[in-house]
Amino acid sequence: MDNFYGPGRNHLFVPGPVNIPDQVIRAMSRNNEDYRSPAIPALTKELLEDVKKIFKTTTGTPFLFPTTGTGAWESALTNTLSPGDRTVSFLIGQFSLLWIDQQQRLKFNVDVVESEWGRGADLDILESKLASDSAHTIKAICIVHNETATGVTNNLAKVRQLLDAYSHPALLLVDGVSSICALDFRMDEWGVDVAITGSQKALSLPTGIGFVVASPKAIEASKTAKSLRVFFDWGDYLKFYKLGTYWPYTPSIQLLYGLRAALDLIFEEGLENIFARHNRLGTATRLAVEAWGLKNCTQKEEWFSDTVTAVVVPPNIDGAEIVRRGWKRYNLSLGLGLNKVAGKVFRIGHLGNMNELQLLGCLAGVEMILKDVGYPVKLGSGVAAASAYLQNNIPLIPSRI
Amino acid sequence: MDNFYGPGRNHLFVPGPVNIPDQVIRAMSRNNEDYRSPAIPALTKELLEDVKKIFKTTTGTPFLFPTTGTGAWESALTNTLSPGDRTVSFLIGQFSLLWIDQQQRLKFNVDVVESEWGRGADLDILESKLASDSAHTIKAICIVHNETATGVTNNLAKVRQLLDAYSHPALLLVDGVSSICALDFRMDEWGVDVAITGSQKALSLPTGIGFVVASPKAIEASKTAKSLRVFFDWGDYLKFYKLGTYWPYTPSIQLLYGLRAALDLIFEEGLENIFARHNRLGTATRLAVEAWGLKNCTQKEEWFSDTVTAVVVPPNIDGAEIVRRGWKRYNLSLGLGLNKVAGKVFRIGHLGNMNELQLLGCLAGVEMILKDVGYPVKLGSGVAAASAYLQNNIPLIPSRI
Amino acid sequence: MDNFYGPGRNHLFVPGPVNIPDQVIRAMSRNNEDYRSPAIPALTKELLEDVKKIFKTTTGTPFLFPTTGTGAWESALTNTLSPGDRTVSFLIGQFSLLWIDQQQRLKFNVDVVESEWGRGADLDILESKLASDSAHTIKAICIVHNETATGVTNNLAKVRQLLDAYSHPALLLVDGVSSICALDFRMDEWGVDVAITGSQKALSLPTGIGFVVASPKAIEASKTAKSLRVFFDWGDYLKFYKLGTYWPYTPSIQLLYGLRAALDLIFEEGLENIFARHNRLGTATRLAVEAWGLKNCTQKEEWFSDTVTAVVVPPNIDGAEIVRRGWKRYNLSLGLGLNKVAGKVFRIGHLGNMNELQLLGCLAGVEMILKDVGYPVKLGSGVAAASAYLQNNIPLIPSRI
Amino acid sequence: MDNFYGPGRNHLFVPGPVNIPDQVIRAMSRNNEDYRSPAIPALTKELLEDVKKIFKTTTGTPFLFPTTGTGAWESALTNTLSPGDRTVSFLIGQFSLLWIDQQQRLKFNVDVVESEWGRGADLDILESKLASDSAHTIKAICIVHNETATGVTNNLAKVRQLLDAYSHPALLLVDGVSSICALDFRMDEWGVDVAITGSQKALSLPTGIGFVVASPKAIEASKTAKSLRVFFDWGDYLKFYKLGTYWPYTPSIQLLYGLRAALDLIFEEGLENIFARHNRLGTATRLAVEAWGLKNCTQKEEWFSDTVTAVVVPPNIDGAEIVRRGWKRYNLSLGLGLNKVAGKVFRIGHLGNMNELQLLGCLAGVEMILKDVGYPVKLGSGVAAASAYLQNNIPLIPSRI
Incomplete structure (x- = not known):
């Protein structure tokens, strides 16, 4: 069998x-529902508020894409950048490598800052790049909070300090896939502009929700970013947020209830x-x-x-x-x-x-x-x-x- | 409560x-698993074979994207077309409208053929367009098999006849979201190049799998299509198919087992x-x-x-x-x-x-x-x-x- | 499959x-637990209080036997009566017949009052029996509230009136299997001494809990009743109630959590x-x-x-x-x-x-x-x-x- | 929560x-069904055959009582013995003690053979009792295969040898609650007359099925045993076995499907x-x-x-x-x-x-x-x-x- x-x-x-908690497996063991009934928007509204807490943001706007971390990366990039934009990206392991590959295929101009695998992002190089970029040609810093392939946690507070030290306006895009909800992640305090994670990591859900949280500055950037996107477009979501129906297309009912249960457990534990x-x-x-x-x-x-x-x-x-x-x-x-x-x-x-x-x-x-x-x-x-x-x-x- | x-x-x-069958809900009520163990590739291999049966194709290549129907649309388009390509698309209701919107935002050049809502695709206009397109500027015909907003089923066999009658090489891209597994859909017989559906429709699963099946001609087109894509790229999947590991990123373990159960029920019923x-x-x-x-x-x-x-x-x-x-x-x-x-x-x-x-x-x-x-x-x-x-x-x- | x-x-x-509500199926989809940990007694304590509400009793003592309705019948009889005791029992369909059969096999002396199937209990005969029983040889009246085989609901208020009218001390034992939680059942108001039901009926759970609720008079009777019983004995339960551990033997963890969910739904609906x-x-x-x-x-x-x-x-x-x-x-x-x-x-x-x-x-x-x-x-x-x-x-x- | x-x-x-295997939890996560439809008898028939395998018997008759191990004990005793019958019972820990208590309350005449807790049943004393019982006043030997309170496994083969050595016709009643399906248990080879276990032990199910398997000799004994019993009576089951409907009262649908899954896993492992x-x-x-x-x-x-x-x-x-x-x-x-x-x-x-x-x-x-x-x-x-x-x-x- x-x-x-x-x-x-x-x-x-x-x-x-x-591993998924039994409480979450139970919460997800259910039939589909009409996602346009009052129940799902009411549930979604609460979830969006609560998701902000686990990113430690009060000003960010969360999006719950029916996708994986790879899709969440793509959403972060395409909503904030235009083809040809210069990014600084740190290659320290397989997942940062894959993200860089995505950035290149999406036609951004990537400054790859490579470290030996097993070491963290080289922030000295970042500093020198920022120092020499008075023209602000760098549009975004892309960095993994935790490189899953090598078990390396980067110092994001330090990244923010450098950006501030040079008053550099580059967006700070963070892959928090193997960190958020397990490592202390402070979106607002660290001035992160887009942070992403996936449901199957520390949130302990099945794969299927790509969490993307955008700062006001990132939302602003999305209005002029020229990268093509439809499925991953924030604009469609924002339109439906205003309508109070929340979903431009069908979400997974099961994952929404699962997320509710997962968040309840997270808040209960603290x-x-x-x-x-x-x-x-x-x-x-x-x-x-x-x-x-x-x-x-x-x-x-x-x-x-x-x-x-x-x-x-x-x-x-x-x-x-x-x-x-x-x-x-x-x-x-x-x-x-x-x-x-x-x-x-x-x-x-x-x-x-x-x-x-x-x-x-x-x-x-x-x-x-x-x-x-x-x-x-x-x-x-x-x-x-x-x-x-x-x-x-x-x-x-x-x-x- | x-x-x-x-x-x-x-x-x-x-x-x-x-509605999801209880058998499928049960099959999905499970913990996560390592998707790189031998179990998940073995499961995936069988699923891919069986998915072809419900599309009635022996030559197509199926992709099980962790996404919704909207994402499946995007995968169909971006893998086969380049920005600026001319498509013919039929607007007969809200879902064909949304697909056309997506085509336009992805910068294709869409000939919109509109019908009164409640009527099918106007194939006479298609015929006249094909007749006048001896230069083969039309790269793809995009059509919904069944318009979910109005309850209208289009005659796909007729579309194929017209394409054949004019020996037109345009790709035939079909949205089978509210048809496949409920209405007779014959991918090979009708010469469909990309057919898509979503798990939450006639397959009776939760939302979360966007099924995209590509004909050999579509696969060929994907090699030169210039639309940017990463998450939705077939090439990444094909690379992992060859490796026998199947997944370029983490699938939903639960949906794979659910799909297994759903297909078992479908084949049992016939x-x-x-x-x-x-x-x-x-x-x-x-x-x-x-x-x-x-x-x-x-x-x-x-x-x-x-x-x-x-x-x-x-x-x-x-x-x-x-x-x-x-x-x-x-x-x-x-x-x-x-x-x-x-x-x-x-x-x-x-x-x-x-x-x-x-x-x-x-x-x-x-x-x-x-x-x-x-x-x-x-x-x-x-x-x-x-x-x-x-x-x-x-x-x-x-x-x- | x-x-x-x-x-x-x-x-x-x-x-x-x-039919079991999905909420209850979900609540029951769980691993076993140690029933001697603090969790299960705490859960049980609340359940016992809440079960009283659905029997409309404040003075009764509930027992949740791991058994079926047939077992609950046996518990009601053997804890309150001694072999040879005279009972009056109404035969109006298959389930009252089976209960009478049980009474006879347990060696009670049963006055069977038969009605045509499709008619209720003949309370005129009850009255005449009570009237002629000044010696109080009748120890118990056994009656189904609702005969499941014929769809007949008996008038229990009337039974109580008759007992009161003749100041007859017979115990009133009621099978509420297909009534309690669906039909208005008033244990205290009607002076019912033992009321029973099964989890798979109006409580909408799986089979497996035989509910037995005993009035103070029934508890008193249990101290002298000579029918042999061990598994169905109230005394063992009462001993464990006092200890605060509640269970003389292993309960079904799943049914306890299921009952919690079922009662929550019942109280929510009212x-x-x-x-x-x-x-x-x-x-x-x-x-x-x-x-x-x-x-x-x-x-x-x-x-x-x-x-x-x-x-x-x-x-x-x-x-x-x-x-x-x-x-x-x-x-x-x-x-x-x-x-x-x-x-x-x-x-x-x-x-x-x-x-x-x-x-x-x-x-x-x-x-x-x-x-x-x-x-x-x-x-x-x-x-x-x-x-x-x-x-x-x-x-x-x-x-x- | x-x-x-x-x-x-x-x-x-x-x-x-x-611990319950996930496969079993899944199999049990289901709605009720009509137990009189053809599906449940067909399922039951197979279960009864397969249960015999885990007791290593081909001649025994299994009963799946909706009860616990305590109820299974009671069923074993009341179907084979009459009040006043002499039994030999070994007190070696809390569970053998409870069984002896049950035997006494059911009015059997129990020869208690006590050992220090931590030691096995004293088979020397058994031998001397058998040796001196040429009149065959001992009607049954009651023994736990494994005393759960002390972690002591008794030698049942030896018990059979002694009975055979003295050609003693006493029934051999065995509590296999914490042994069957985990320790080698050989009902036929050891001439066990009634063996019992509970679903929540090595079978790894929830509580709720008391397994009772009776040898032909035990079945024969049940025809004359005078202990009162209804719920636990084998005769009612045998009547329904003959009818092919199997159940004198409502079984737990969920536990039957769970048992099917549990047995499938057991046979798969071997x-x-x-x-x-x-x-x-x-x-x-x-x-x-x-x-x-x-x-x-x-x-x-x-x-x-x-x-x-x-x-x-x-x-x-x-x-x-x-x-x-x-x-x-x-x-x-x-x-x-x-x-x-x-x-x-x-x-x-x-x-x-x-x-x-x-x-x-x-x-x-x-x-x-x-x-x-x-x-x-x-x-x-x-x-x-x-x-x-x-x-x-x-x-x-x-x-x-």
Whole structure:
């Protein structure tokens, strides 16, 4: 009845799509509804307000596109820029690479600022570019908050400081796909102009909503941006927002109710508590990696990611084999190394609806896999290191005290 | 607990999103999975093969975009055409109008062939355009198979005949959103180059998959088409098809399993039986409308739609009030009249996972609403006319004989 | 994939198990939980309080047995009576017959008061028995509030009057299986000592909870009742109630959460509104039966049931064939005639989570079936009669006004 | 929205109710159906055949009572015995104690053979009783296969040997609640006359089906057994089995479909593979307990249970506090010590739908809890010991090789 059945739970530790809370699965298990009845606009109105909270913006305008992160990128770019516009974009891993590829195919003029994979965006180069751009030819800075392929978190506050320091008017476009709702993201404080994420990441939903939130400045830019767009056009949405019907085309009823349930859980736990939980999960993972005698792909602590850890495997070991073995023997889903780091790393996604004991089960599994593939790990060593930290830091569950 | 709760089932008779079979809702009630594991490619491979069957194509290449019908339109256009290309497009209702709007915003040069709303595409004009286009400046014919706003089905076989008669190489792009899987659609036989539909229509799924199927000629055209596209680009998909991993970005795991369940049900019932069922539902609805003394928005039998019926209301009655009342009093969801026919019609969607007794419940409801709003309907008259036909024509359920 | 698949919804009109609201199905779609954690007792405590409301009792003690109505009967009897005890029991249809059979097998001394099937309990005979029982040898009166097999509702207020008139201390044990939560049931006002129902009836849940509510007098009786019981013993429950853990053995976690959702919906609609809705459904059904020229099995208006209607078929027609045909051709599930009225009636259950348009779809289906089997019904006649009444009487849905 | 919400999964390690596979949850997420239609009997017929396989019987007759294990006990006893009948029953923990209590309340004459909690049934005493019972006054031997309170598995083959050695005709009644479908249970080979289990244990369903399987000899005994029973009576079921309608009263439609899905998964994995998996889980748990320096409540290896491990805590530690802390801090549900061993042990249930990484997550959690409550455990020690064993013994998942 199930082509790849294995007993017990699948242990899902890819950095997306992530584990969905049962409450959300339940909320989505429903028939379609007429999206033009009063119910769906009323639901949408509340969702839009609440989505702003998880982006930490009061002035932004959110759009819930029926698409993926790739579509959300496209919406961010095509609504704010015109073909030929100059952008500065940081290549630090597979996802920033794909976004740059998109920017180039959409005919923007991209200054690619490349770093070694495992390092963050090179902000010194950004500074020099800003310093030399008194003509303001740079129309947008495009940056991932967290590079999912390498587990690197960029310092967005710093980017804003630089823009401000040079009074540069470039738009700041941020891919928050593997950060928002897991890492502290401050749209208004950091002056982000467009921030995007996808439903299947830290929001812990199925794939299908591309969240795009635009600052007033971005909305203003959209009025003159010449990139062609229809499906991804903000203007159509804004027209329907004014009408109070909200949808230029049919949304997924199920995802809207799912998002409602997801947001309810997020607000119940509390955003800051969620960030703290992800920090615990990230820290515990890094301690385990260290205990195993392996290296984190992320080269410096300042870039450590609390949502995904890319673990560098020894030269004689194939990272892809680790992933395959996890799936075949332990019902454990780990993330592959991609592109430049294919085979050289495997990834542990520790974002979204997850708690510490789930992670420890995963770490115990990774240890056995490492042994399977011939790496001389001391079984229990990573779990011990992680547990020692966690046992000191896990708070009581507030609803159960 | 539910902001708009009413006892009993919601009677969903909008022409999309439509009723989802319980089997499909169940199949979708699941956690996320790693889409790079062997399970999802294996599932996808089978789905792509099976999707071809419902388009009646053996040579087409299907793409399952995480998008809506609007996105599927955009994918069809941008992959096959270049800005400035001349298209012939038929404006016969709100959805063909929206598609034309999209074509214009994407900078194609659109010959709009308008018909009165309630009439089909004017193929005489098409013929004259083809006849006078020996230079083959027309690059594509864009046509809806079924106009959802007016309940008009166009004759696609005839379009193909005309193209053949004039040996015209224009691409034939078809919006099959409210037809495919409900009306007989023959991609290969009719020489359709791109056919699209959406998951929330006759396939009876939630919104979220935009199906785009491309003929070999369309695939060929995509290699030179200059319209910018990334998210909607076929090339990225084709690259991943070759790799056997299928997905350039994250699909909805839930929709893939849902599609599997939906296709299983479709094949179990049989496509031809499904068409026959929709014909029964459409015929029964039209008989009821006639019995009520009301007019079908569709002006001629040749255009009658078996998936949606737009009912013209008398001048003193507001079609929107009928829809509102259905929702407020009877838990019945009917379709609004849109744009030019706003207030002048209301629509009964009778497509997707629906049987005759569901329709009769709806018709009984419409009768009461008509009475509510002051139209002197004879209660039971429409149901009687529909029943008389249905009682002669409903087959036994094969699995229960 | 489904052995008896038919397109569209199954139209479920048996008088139990009845249609479950989607909200309840969703609430039940969950993993098991530890029933000894604080969560389940907290949930149970609230449920017990709320169950009292639907029985209209403030002094009763509810028990939620993991069983069916048959088990609830047994719990009512064995906790209050001793073998050899005299009961008066009314045989008016298949379910009262089965209860009497149970009473006899449990070795009670049953005075069976039989009525023709289609008539209510003979309260004149009850009166004469009470009048002649100054020795109070009658220990309990056992009566169904609503006989599901014939669609007959007994007058419980009258039973109480008689007991009071003769100051008779007999316990009043009531089977409210097809009444409670659909018909007005007043445990305290009517001095009912044990009332029972099953989750799969008007509460609109799956089968699996046998509700037993005991008056203080019944609880008192349980202390001396000598019938053997363990699983069905109230004493074990009362012990765990005191401990605050509530469950002497493992309950169904899913049904507890389902019951929570069901009660939320019931309270949102309002009990009196639910009774009114059932009265509309019952009245509409009876009007349809009359319009078809058929007879209600229930012989007098005073016994008309608002939860189930048994329709007498003409002598040349087999009621079972009507039910079979409904299932085979129309995906309509009707109730069979049972025992004495097997073949002579078919039953329409109109209880639980159902609205008027669902019923009208059913009635339209019954008309076609009647025609199928050779009965000269005028198609649309029953629907017309029902609609005429309903269109005057359906209120607006409060949450949508 | 959830009174006791905590992020991530609940880690459910009580010895019932246990984790339900998602496939089963999905299969149960459905509306009610008419249980008298052809669909439910067809489904039931197959289920009854397949249930026999998991009891390893070809001659037994299964009954699927809508009840719990307590009800199944009652059904086993009342159908085979008469009040006053002598039984031999082994008291080795809380559940055998409760069964004995039931036997006594049902007025059987019970020879209680008590062992220290943590030891198995004293079969020497059984032998002496059989030896001295040439008059065959012992009518039944009642024994738990696995005592859930202490984690002790009895040797049923040995019981059969003794009965055979003395040619004693006593019925052999077995509580297989926490064994069947997890431990090897051989009804026919061991000459078990009635075996029972509950759906919420190793079958990994919700609570609600009490499985009772009767040997031909037990069926024969039921014809003369004088214990009163109606709800639990086999005779009513047998009557309906003959009719082919199977159900004397309404079953849970959802549980029947759930059981179908559960059995499909069981047969896909293979019974012997399931037993091996439970042995791995049990062995790993015992190795962890040893590594922690703690004692297994089970005193000898011959009685070790592969479904539940009761861990003895040091005198200064309260086992209940361990359970409370698991729930409050780690979202981990462990089993309490019951009755005589309350506070002295906590229990880890490792039965049903569970895999090794789930268990390792639990063990890591237990380690942190032990530290929390002041026990000087070496973090990671139990996980290391368990992993070392598991890494050598876990097979590849057959469907993924």
